[in-house]
Amino acid sequence: MGSKYRVFYTLPLLFALNTAGFAAGSISIVPGPDAAEELQEALITAEPGSMISLAEGTFEFSDGLSLDVPGVTIRGAGMDKTVLSFGDQKAGGEGFLITSDNVTLEDFAVVNTRGDGIKSKGADQISYRRIRVEWTGGPDEKNGAYGIYPVESKNVLVEDSLVRGASDAGIYVGQSENIVVRNSTAAYNVAGIEIENSKHADVYGNTVTHNTGGILVFDLPNLPVMGGHSVRVFENQVIDNDTPNFAPAGNIVGMVAKGTGIMVMANRNVHVFDNVLKNNGTVHVLIATYPNDFDDDTYVPHPRAVLVRDNSYGDGGGEPDGEVGKIISDVTGTPVPDIVWDGVVPLTEWITWTSGDDRIYVNEADGTTFANLRMIQNTLYPWSTSPDRDISDYEGTLPEPDMVSLPQLQVQ
Amino acid sequence: MKVSALLGIALWLTALASARADKVNDAALMAANPPRMLSAYGLFVDPANQIPNVGVLPYDLVTPLFTDYASKYRFVYIPGGKSAEYREREAFAFPVGTTLVKTFAYPGDLRKPNEQIRLIETRLLIRQDAGWKAWAYVWNEDMSDARLRIAGKRLPVSVTHRDGSELAIDYVVPNANQCKGCHALNKELTPIGPNARNLNHDYSYAGAVKNQLRMWVDLELLKGAPDIGGLPRAADWRDESEPLDKRARSYLDVNCAHCHRKEGPASNSGLFLTAWEDDRTAWGYRKRPVAAGRGSGGLEFGIEPGDADRSILIYRMRSNDPAIMMPELGRTLVHEEAVTMLEAWINGLK
Numbered sequence: 062m063g064s065k066y067r068v069f070y071t072l073p074l075l076f077a078l079n080t081a082g083f084a085a086g087s088i089s090i091v092p093g094p095d096a097a098e099e100l101q102e103a104l105i106t107a108e109p110g111s112m113i114s115l116a117e118g119t120f121e122f123s124d125g126l127s128l129d130v131p132g133v134t135i136r137g138a139g140m141d142k143t144v145l146s147f148g149d150q151k152a153g154g155e156g157f158l159i160t161s162d163n164v165t166l167e168d169f170a171v172v173n174t175r176g177d178g179i180k181s182k183g184a185d186q187i188s189y190r191r192i193r194v195e196w197t198g199g200p201d202e203k204n205g206a207y208g209i210y211p212v213e214s215k216n217v218l219v220e221d222s223l224v225r226g227a228s229d230a231g232i233y234v235g236q237s238e239n240i241v242v243r244n245s246t247a248a249y250n251v252a253g254i255e256i257e258n259s260k261h262a263d264v265y266g267n268t269v270t271h272n273t274g275g276i277l278v279f280d281l282p283n284l285p286v287m288g289g290h291s292v293r294v295f296e297n298q299v300i301d302n303d304t305p306n307f308a309p310a311g312n313i314v315g316m317v318a319k320g321t322g323i324m325v326m327a328n329r330n331v332h333v334f335d336n337v338l339k340n341n342g343t344v345h346v347l348i349a350t351y352p353n354d355f356d357d358d359t360y361v362p363h364p365r366a367v368l369v370r371d372n373s374y375g376d377g378g379g380e381p382d383g384e385v386g387k388i389i390s391d392v393t394g395t396p397v398p399d400i401v402w403d404g405v406v407p408l409t410e411w412i413t414w415t416s417g418d419d420r421i422y423v424n425e426a427d428g429t430t431f432a433n434l435r436m437i438q439n440t441l442y443p444w445s446t447s448p449d450r451d452i453s454d455y456e457g458t459l460p461e462p463d464m465v466s467l468p469q470l471q472v473q
Numbered sequence: 474m475k476v477s478a479l480l481g482i483a484l485w486l487t488a489l490a491s492a493r494a495d496k497v498n499d500a501a502l503m504a505a506n507p508p509r510m511l512s513a514y515g516l517f518v519d520p521a522n523q524i525p526n527v528g529v530l531p532y533d534l535v536t537p538l539f540t541d542y543a544s545k546y547r548f549v550y551i552p553g554g555k556s557a558e559y560r561e562r563e564a565f566a567f568p569v570g571t572t573l574v575k576t577f578a579y580p581g582d583l584r585k586p587n588e589q590i591r592l593i594e595t596r597l598l599i600r601q602d603a604g605w606k607a608w609a610y611v612w613n614e615d616m617s618d619a620r621l622r623i624a625g626k627r628l629p630v631s632v633t634h635r636d637g638s639e640l641a642i643d644y645v646v647p648n649a650n651q652c653k654g655c656h657a658l659n660k661e662l663t664p665i666g667p668n669a670r671n672l673n674h675d676y677s678y679a680g681a682v683k684n685q686l687r688m689w690v691d692l693e694l695l696k697g698a699p700d701i702g703g704l705p706r707a708a709d710w711r712d713e714s715e716p717l718d719k720r721a722r723s724y725l726d727v728n729c730a731h732c733h734r735k736e737g738p739a740s741n742s743g744l745f746l747t748a749w750e751d752d753r754t755a756w757g758y759r760k761r762p763v764a765a766g767r768g769s770g771g772l773e774f775g776i777e778p779g780d781a782d783r784s785i786l787i788y789r790m791r792s793n794d795p796a797i798m799m800p801e802l803g804r805t806l807v808h809e810e811a812v813t814m815l816e817a818w819i820n821g822l823k
Binding site for chain 1: 660761762766767772
């Protein structure tokens, strides 16, 4: 095998010489001075359904990569063996952008991008499998915002992946539907995993540790897709989230207190169960209303129909951090209870009641602590100096969202 | 006026026809795989001087996209007998076979835009049966021909800036996907520039001055246009006789709204900068950032009325850091003059 050949076409073998080298089938690319251009060219000229293999080694890029061909699989030799390095990146909002459907990314790493790591936008049926995205210098506000970043997509799978060092969220799924994030690790990010303005999501089996906040389920105003709902967060290890918030100011995650385990903000029909929460210094589970003013008549800032049940709680709440930690602990004292709800409801419900379908429910083992802060909307003040700590008032249940099924998991 | 304009056109067409008789190569334009060399299309009779072939009509835009102070030569080719259909807001609906040609070039000195021209690249948008295709060709040293670059390229360019200083530009030739990074509307590759409002001004056709839309209608390149007098017209952002609000919105429309619109690549930001967007939160007025990362610069709002220094929009236009800068593609330099204009606009907002 001639080592000077950087690109191996296995199928078909050759093309007319007077046209550009359009290849189908399978292409293998190895590191080298021309690898960046070869890979980008392969990503553009790939036939639908083809495979691009990345050999073991480190690839250096000065510009972002992009793929707009459907059905392509990009496969490396392992998340610690095939490394796409963007330390000298000069342009591009992300390291790798995917805008086509039915794409699979497997067994490689993207490191040290200037902006986001891997973004897939409007890319349906996208699979991230055994992918590592990392900023290798550790937490730093100069790191990119999102590690694995699917947005405006349907049928999103992230599994067995690892994200470290994102200055916003390690694994961030935004404005999407039908989502599975499982068996992955998010560490040393501001937010470990964030599901934002999305519906039908299962987040399970993940290890979320040493972030500022572990798992966030948010809904934000003034976006094309709002009304996040039907999210299940279960069987995750949410432990030792103790990294000071290093998000650049102005971002919504900048408000997340160090040591927040799982946080639900706005959204409807969110079930949090069978998780292990330990050593989260501000609060293990926080259920909150969107805190900022907004100009959007269609937005619902309150969390609705949230069920928290059967989680396991270790030590926590002993070091409430930042503005949020202070607001909570000023009301509850320290340690902060395991589960805290700000208690904000629409003003009409102050004078009447909240329908059973919309309430917050908590069913936990004896000894689990809870507080409803009974905050007043648009203020940071409770209407009463004593929070409601009677967890038994919140017993009840809600119909659980269906398991998310993804087409890419069924063909396997 | 009309007679002289027509005479000018006739002279222009005759001059082109006499230069070389070969027609534009429609087969090359329609081929599935692009030719390696730009000359194969037959779009130019004198490439070094950007003299187009018969049937290839030059045009320009009221407010152009900023590309690191590059000069641009634009042409439209529509195969014989066909016409584009008028659209009020979007780029016209061009028929199969249409080719939009845009050559990027630098003069030796930005203060003398017509001297010592070095051609850098020519980008083609070709309307094939299955949709638009985008290709970039990089010119050779003697400017006799240009070669296809599928994966894009960086080219060092050095020119004399407007203040007399030397300006080194790390010029970026986009790859095909980067073309779509801007030219995507509902995920389909789509032209941006040639819309009614941005074509609606006079152009000098070989010395004969005429409104471009009228010219396109007269040449039957455009059909379905209502009476020309009532058509929308963008403001030239450089024209200080225009209201500042119109200049600002026109600049943002051209430089930002191809992505920042509901149907564009930046739809998930919720920031929509089309000329017609009238939801003020959507165009940035006290709009909070989303997914901006470091791009927020610690600021709360896209546009903080009355305070350009506290507006994320200005912060990002002033940056050259890939994680912060806007637009993400198409510039490596800050467009100082335009940012100054936008700062004045924001400082005047209440």
